[in-house]
Amino acid sequence: MIDAIDLTDCAVFVTWSTDTVRYGDLDPNLHVNNGAINQFFEDGRVHFRQACLSSTDGDKLTGFAVVKFSVIYRAPANYPGTVEIGTVVTRVGGSSYELGQGVFQDGSCVATAEVVTVHFDPGTSTSKPLPEDIRAALVRMMAGTK
Amino acid sequence: MIDAIDLTDCAVFVTWSTDTVRYGDLDPNLHVNNGAINQFFEDGRVHFRQACLSSTDGDKLTGFAVVKFSVIYRAPANYPGTVEIGTVVTRVGGSSYELGQGVFQDGSCVATAEVVTVHFDPGTSTSKPLPEDIRAALVRMMAGTK
Amino acid sequence: MIDAIDLTDCAVFVTWSTDTVRYGDLDPNLHVNNGAINQFFEDGRVHFRQACLSSTDGDKLTGFAVVKFSVIYRAPANYPGTVEIGTVVTRVGGSSYELGQGVFQDGSCVATAEVVTVHFDPGTSTSKPLPEDIRAALVRMMAGTK
Amino acid sequence: MIDAIDLTDCAVFVTWSTDTVRYGDLDPNLHVNNGAINQFFEDGRVHFRQACLSSTDGDKLTGFAVVKFSVIYRAPANYPGTVEIGTVVTRVGGSSYELGQGVFQDGSCVATAEVVTVHFDPGTSTSKPLPEDIRAALVRMMAGTK
Numbered sequence: 001m002i003d004a005i006d007l008t009d010c011a012v013f014v015t016w017s018t019d020t021v022r023y024g025d026l027d028p029n030l031h032v033n034n035g036a037i038n039q040f041f042e043d044g045r046v047h048f049r050q051a052c053l054s055s056t057d058g059d060k061l062t063g064f065a066v067v068k069f070s071v072i073y074r075a076p077a078n079y080p081g082t083v084e085i086g087t088v089v090t091r092v093g094g095s096s097y098e099l100g101q102g103v104f105q106d107g108s109c110v111a112t113a114e115v116v117t118v119h120f121d122p123g124t125s126t127s128k129p130l131p132e133d134i135r136a137a138l139v140r141m142m143a144g145t146k
Numbered sequence: 147m148i149d150a151i152d153l154t155d156c157a158v159f160v161t162w163s164t165d166t167v168r169y170g171d172l173d174p175n176l177h178v179n180n181g182a183i184n185q186f187f188e189d190g191r192v193h194f195r196q197a198c199l200s201s202t203d204g205d206k207l208t209g210f211a212v213v214k215f216s217v218i219y220r221a222p223a224n225y226p227g228t229v230e231i232g233t234v235v236t237r238v239g240g241s242s243y244e245l246g247q248g249v250f251q252d253g254s255c256v257a258t259a260e261v262v263t264v265h266f267d268p269g270t271s272t273s274k275p276l277p278e279d280i281r282a283a284l285v286r287m288m289a290g291t292k
Numbered sequence: 293m294i295d296a297i298d299l300t301d302c303a304v305f306v307t308w309s310t311d312t313v314r315y316g317d318l319d320p321n322l323h324v325n326n327g328a329i330n331q332f333f334e335d336g337r338v339h340f341r342q343a344c345l346s347s348t349d350g351d352k353l354t355g356f357a358v359v360k361f362s363v364i365y366r367a368p369a370n371y372p373g374t375v376e377i378g379t380v381v382t383r384v385g386g387s388s389y390e391l392g393q394g395v396f397q398d399g400s401c402v403a404t405a406e407v408v409t410v411h412f413d414p415g416t417s418t419s420k421p422l423p424e425d426i427r428a429a430l431v432r433m434m435a436g437t438k
Numbered sequence: 439m440i441d442a443i444d445l446t447d448c449a450v451f452v453t454w455s456t457d458t459v460r461y462g463d464l465d466p467n468l469h470v471n472n473g474a475i476n477q478f479f480e481d482g483r484v485h486f487r488q489a490c491l492s493s494t495d496g497d498k499l500t501g502f503a504v505v506k507f508s509v510i511y512r513a514p515a516n517y518p519g520t521v522e523i524g525t526v527v528t529r530v531g532g533s534s535y536e537l538g539q540g541v542f543q544d545g546s547c548v549a550t551a552e553v554v555t556v557h558f559d560p561g562t563s564t565s566k567p568l569p570e571d572i573r574a575a576l577v578r579m580m581a582g583t584k
Binding site (some may be wrong): 312314 | 440460461462484
Binding site for chain 2 (some may be wrong): 314315318319320321322325327
């Protein structure tokens with residue numbers, strides 16, 4: 001399904017957060033380095049989690065880990081300035097889910113990412129099914145469901 | 147003179163900028179780590195420089211380096227959230243100047259800093275006098291001169 | 293071809309570099325955060341470039357940018373400690389090339405990544421062919437060519 | 439007493455640790471940015487704590503916080519490369535202690551720092567006396583006591 005979603009189109013996202021670019025993010029080429037852009041995506045995911053799963057029993061929120069992160073860097077970001085990070089659920093599986101994300105600056109897409117998060121048992125490090133209420137909350141945040 | 151300035155009082159600053167706290171700033175104690183707070187001060191200084199010295203001939207802006215940075219960490223900062231960074235000139239010397247800075251979150255002072263910047267000759271790495279127009283701009287941004 | 297290369301097997305890499313884990317890399321879960329692991333991959337790529345392309349005319353080394361970065365996080369990394377980063381060329385195209393990378397700690401694979409770098413014209417931001425000597429150097433660093 | 443200690447002299451330190459400079463540490467001037475140097479000092483302090491206080495009951499190690507950090511940046515650090523961080527106790531007070539630190543690269547001093555750590559009660563956020571065994575361990579690590 002994710003192939004059908006254009007993550008450079010800000011209309012597809014269901015939650016948004018904001019970050020400020022820092023001088024320390026600049027690399028020797030005066031570009032915002034990729035590491036900073038990866039942090040913007042991370043902040044978008046934390047915001048998504050707090051916005052979408054806040055009504056979930058806290059104990060159920062442990063044991064999630066990002067296992068795959070694929071990013072396409074599309075244009076330089078500038079300093080000083082702010083960025084907006086959009087996040088949407090693109091797939092909900094048995095023990096994992098996938099997010100689509102986009103970082104935008106001044107209305108232009110800087111980077112897009114696909115991120116797989118797995119639910120696992122911390123004791124055995126094996127995956128385990130998503131709790132039903134979390135699965136339901138994720139499905140409500142899927143692309144096209146706004 | 148700087149001893150007479152209370153950097154925890156937001157009324158003393160002449161320029162202000164804003165930063166967003168990032169999840170990646172959190173340390174194992176769930177506090178915003180000191181390194182992030184030091185980046186906030188750095189962003190405040192870059193903003194100060196762009197706000198106060200923007201009319202200065204660009205060639206005169208090279209050859210400045212922070213040589214001393216003294217920070218007092220006064221209270222934890224929280225995530226998610228934003229911080230405000232205030233900056234003021236506290237001393238203008240022959241070849242250097244000193245800034246006072248404060249980081250505030252939700253109106254409370256998180257940290258204060260005193261920062262000495264020296265003007266030097268990149269070729270010889272020795273200090274040299276501040277250009278007159280930069281000196282004049284700095285004096286206009288001193289505490290108590292608002 | 294890359295599908296045939298097991299990036300968790302340290303025998304496939306042709307260049308290696310080392311990084312030290314920092315306390316500031318730890319996240320609230322006491323894990324080395326993904327952002328730090330992404331920096332390890334970046335250091336591996338800079339090392340690869342200096343090791344493999346050092347005989348290349350410097351002017352030809354401008355105009356390269358990472359456009360795609362896909363990482364699989366496989367196991368936690370620990371602090372204090374060091375990590376080893378292995379890098380190998382997995383594909384050489386007309387105007388781009390792909391690297392395979394692995395981060396290892398104490399002999400175990402922490403993460404693997406596939407990274408696409410494109411050669412572009414800074415003036416027009418369009419891709420352009422790889423210079424012949426860089427292409428030849430990259431081919432010499434391909435997997436299975438040691 | 440600290441005024442009598444020359445922190446640019448590597449002979450004064452009692453513990454040493456090592457860090458690797460990262461490409462991500464470089465700023466637009468191709469210098470290792472001050473934030474990275476501050477992280478090196480932090481790693482030196484964590485190493486000091488593990489080396490010197492490892493025999494201390496873990497419960498006694500909570501409730502310490504850096505409250506003051508003063509650094510003098512003396513020379514640029516280079517990438518790629520490693521740095522060595524030396525740490526020594528310069529003062530042991532009733533509820534706080536002070537460390538002197540130096541960051542060195544290729545035998546030259548890059549920066550020195552003085553750092554005050556306070557022991558406090560997490561519940562009330564007020565300072566409290568150093569535990570006797572920690573005080574004794576700190577005194578054993580004071581400058582001139584090697």
